Amino acid sequence: MRLEPIPAPGPARRFGLPALALAATAALGSLLALIAGAEPFGVLGLIAKGAFGSKFALLETLNRATPLIFTGLAVAVAFRARLWNIGAEAQLYAGALMAVLIGAGTPAISGPFLLPFMALAAMLAGALLLLGPALLKTRLGVDEVVTTLLLNFIMLLFVSMLLEGPLKDPMGMGWPKSEALAREARLPRIVEGLRLHWGFGLALIAALLVWLLQSRTTLGFEMRAVGENSAAARYAGMPVERTIALTALLSGGLAALAGFSEVSGLKGNLTLDLSPGFGYAGVIVAMLALLHPLGVVLSALFVAGVFVGADSMSRAAGVPTYIADILLAAALLFMSLAILLTRFRVARD
Amino acid sequence: MSESEGGGEIVLALRGITKRFGPTLANERIDLTLRRGEAVALLGENGAGKTTLMNILFGQYAADEGTVEVFGRPLPPGRPRAALEAGIGMVHQHFTLAENLTVLENILLGAAPLAGLSLGRGAARARLAALSAEYGLKVEPDARVAALTVGERQRVEILKALWRDACILILDEPTAVLTPQEAEALFATLRRAAAKGLSLVFISHKLHEVMAVANRVVVLRRGRVAGAARVAETDARRLAAMMVGAEVERPVPAPRAPGEPLLSLDKVSTPPSGARPGLRRVSLDLRAGTITGLAGVSGNGQAALAALVAGAARPAEGRILLAGGREAGPGWSPRAALREGVGRVPEDRKREGVVADFTLAENAMLEEYRASPFSRFGWLSRRAARARAEALIAEHDIRCPGPEARIRLLSGGNMQKLILGRALAPGPRVILADQPARGLDVGAVAAIHAKLLAARDGGAAILLISEDLDEVMSLSDVIHVISEGRLSPPFARGEMSAAALGLRMAGEGFADAA
Incomplete structure (x- = not known):
């Protein structure tokens, strides 16, 4: 057996195979539900209902999707330029840290500039955190997969140190958490009375801007060209190293916005469990979206929906929530396979 | 053609090989026979179908029509392993060696079961020494391939084939990367191999090499056999005429x-x-x-x-x-x-000339995207890019589905026309x-x-x-x-x-x- 490239795949392949991948994911989920002793199709229905079935569920899913859109965009932007940023988790915490440093207690600045300032500072921190690995890659050829991945642990331990030390809330009864953000440092809700903050709106705007940047600007053109064929980009006179550095700044900044938005929009303070792996899940989100910035929004909703829906399904049907992890992993694998098979066909000897 | 001519038994026979790639006919009803101890040169210009034919023979492509017989037995199409087992060895234009391994390890790789890598090293070393002395292929068994020159790497490739008891050796443009001295040494090796009863197919577009190595020449032109001759009975001028035909002015x-x-x-x-x-x-x-x-x-x-x-x-x-x-x-x-x-047409058009997954329009502005009209203040004008691509398509007769098609779909010639057109456009x-x-x-x-x-x-x-x-x-x-x-x-x-x-x-x- 071997793979033969398909020069121009037809619509049946391009849309049918991803649909088939989703169907296969659903089938696998049903099978697992059956093994767990529940009614197979009922479980999938419960997940969907738990994710999108009520106003409360929908808002919960949108809230959960917000950081995933940011980290998904961060990964999509970086991967598009072949900068393998696995460190969105660290950049997220860098952003969250800046939000708390500026906005907790009694902020030094107040009024309408506080929130933009927090957001920009967060982006800067995340951007600089990824700039290091990017420069190590372009200058010394150090593999950024390793450096960005390891930075996640360094950042988490650093935050842990701060939360046990200088940033520890004196009124926190010994828990490692920061002081709460000031009132004006909190992102307002989009509609008063509904539990959905402006972080979600910001995420949608970010997705739109990233899409415009990639498809309509010279910088985006350079980022895509460097990713697709850096030798040709260099030969055509593109500043390859500078493009990779700018990509790193943008990617790190986007991931940091996830941290800012979680702290300022949802949690109100910083703890070590701020992110249940949003940075890593960003890789899944970006891959499921085929690295398309607008697709990231949809795939973040899908991933968030599976997590939120599995929680409520678990309560109703007694199937463990781990099924959410399996479903996402299966979706990613099946989708990767589907994408491979849209571009290649299996030839038998 | 030369079926009636003397020599040893027929070891290889290709009959009526036809291979299409989309609308292009890469090989059309090609017949070729090879006898024991014979060196046949396959001569032709670039794009004449030589490499396609050899890839069919070696099982990398399956022919649309026709059969390949080795020692009188048909070879199942499209299976390199079957070709290997039948005794065909191939030395590609681009070598297939693992650079981080030594010469000996490269030769054993894939030939011996993995256990043999550690067990029979002494025996393997002795056999390699014998083979390299027999054919005059000097190599250092423990040198890392990364440290070898191109000529040395080629010797390793040939030894790899001989190690697997190849009786038929196919060499695809073996001198393209060699210095003249290395090429001379290669020719000596090939003549020695033929004298020992190996059969050779030697692909080339260089006349003097063909005259130096081969007994017999088969000329391909546009995927067909344009002629065949014994080297002793022809000369370079006649071969050149066969190669290019009369139509090329x-x-x-x-x-x-x-x-x-x-x-x-x-x-x-x-x-x-x-x-x-x-x-x-x-x-x-x-x-x-x-x-x-x-x-x-x-x-x-x-x-x-x-x-x-x-x-x-x-x-x-x-x-x-x-x-x-x-x-x-x-x-x-x-x-x-x-x-x-300075307008540039790079040597490797796929590596440096185009971004394969970009559209023609995007590739058309690859060198000028920062300037007006392709962008203003960092904002791209897709219309300008499409207009440039359309102009290039019209002026240079680029055959393509349109300016928004990905350039990977184009043939090499049409890709090259776009690259040259792009280079010429700014004057x-x-x-x-x-x-x-x-x-x-x-x-x-x-x-x-x-x-x-x-x-x-x-x-x-x-x-x-x-x-x-x-x-x-x-x-x-x-x-x-x-x-x-x-x-x-x-x-x-x-x-x-x-x-x-x-x-x-x-x-x-x-x-x-x-």
Whole structure:
């Protein structure tokens, strides 16, 4: 057996195979539900209902999707330029840290500039955190997969140190958490009375801007060209190293916005469990979206929906929530396979 | 053809092989037989279908029609393993060695079961020593492949095939990457192998090699057998006529007085890269209205010279001078070259010329996207890109689904037309054409040559780098020969015969510290 490239795949392949991948994911989920002793199709229905079935569920899913859109965009932007940023988790915490440093207690600045300032500072921190690995890659050829991945642990331990030390809330009864953000440092809700903050709106705007940047600007053109064929980009006179550095700044900044938005929009303070792996899940989100910035929004909703829906399904049907992890992993694998098979066909000897 | 001629038993027979790639017919009803101890050369221009035929024989492609028989037994199509087991060994143009392993490990890799890697090392070493002595293939068994020269790597590839008891050895353009001395050594090995009863198929587009190695020549043209002859009964002229056919009329450029130098190299040197020599104090003038041809065996410094002209590299010593005698200086880069009006056609069009997954429109603006009308204040104009692509498609007769199609769908010739069209669009004063016609069909070659000649007549200074001596001789006003990083003095059109240039290409007649 071997793979033969398909020069121009037809619509049946391009849309049918991803649909088939989703169907296969659903089938696998049903099978697992059956093994767990529940009614197979009922479980999938419960997940969907738990994710999108009520106003409360929908808002919960949108809230959960917000950081995933940011980290998904961060990964999509970086991967598009072949900068393998696995460190969105660290950049997220860098952003969250800046939000708390500026906005907790009694902020030094107040009024309408506080929130933009927090957001920009967060982006800067995340951007600089990824700039290091990017420069190590372009200058010394150090593999950024390793450096960005390891930075996640360094950042988490650093935050842990701060939360046990200088940033520890004196009124926190010994828990490692920061002081709460000031009132004006909190992102307002989009509609008063509904539990959905402006972080979600910001995420949608970010997705739109990233899409415009990639498809309509010279910088985006350079980022895509460097990713697709850096030798040709260099030969055509593109500043390859500078493009990779700018990509790193943008990617790190986007991931940091996830941290800012979680702290300022949802949690109100910083703890070590701020992110249940949003940075890593960003890789899944970006891959499921085929690295398309607008697709990231949809795939973040899908991933968030599976997590939120599995929680409520678990309560109703007694199937463990781990099924959410399996479903996402299966979706990613099946989708990767589907994408491979849209571009290649299996030839038998 | 030569079925009736004497010799040993028939070891290999191809009958009626036909292979299509989309609308192109790469091979059409090809018959070929090979006898024990015989060396058959498969001769043809680039794109004649030689490599396709050998890939079918080796099982990498399945033929649409026709059969392959080895020792009288049909070979199942499309299975390289079956070909290996039947005793066919192939030495590819691009080697398939693991660079981080030693010579011995590379030879054992895939041949022995994995356990054998550690168990039978002593025996394996002895067998390798015997094989390399038998065929005169000197290699160091424990050297890492990464440290070997190209010629040595090729010896390892041949040994790999012999190790697997190949009785039929296919060599695809084996001399393309070799120096003349290495090529001579290879020929000696091949003659020795044939004398020991091995059967050889030798693919080449170089006449003198074919005459040196083969007993019999089969000429392919446009996917068909254009003729066959015994080497003893033919000569290079007749083979050349068979190869190109009567339909190829090489254009004869009208003589023109050379103009001012628009780009010059002044005693430039570059460091060697890997096994390839760097440039050694090379001086070269590219003059207005002149095509300067660079003849030479691939890997003698052409890439380094092309990189300098393209802005992709800076000289370690010496100067690059632009029009009016200005020095290019430390800011010399691809972008600076473009700004100075250097149009570039890179040697490897898929690697450096295009971004395969981009559309034609995007590729059309690849070198100019920062300038108006393709962008303003960092904002791209898709309309301008599409308009440029449409103009190129119309002007250069690029066959494609449209400006929004991905360029990977195009044939090499159409891709090359876009690259050349893109380079010509801003009206360059200097044009680098590095292997502009390599691998293209006859029609595309003629189109590319016509455009280059038109640019010359429009006053551009053109540097034509090609391995195809005929191409260099027919287009160039001035020819330099490059060998081991040294450049010969310029020869005017008609001043040198192909034979004399060939001697230069083999490294003769260079004053070493010139």
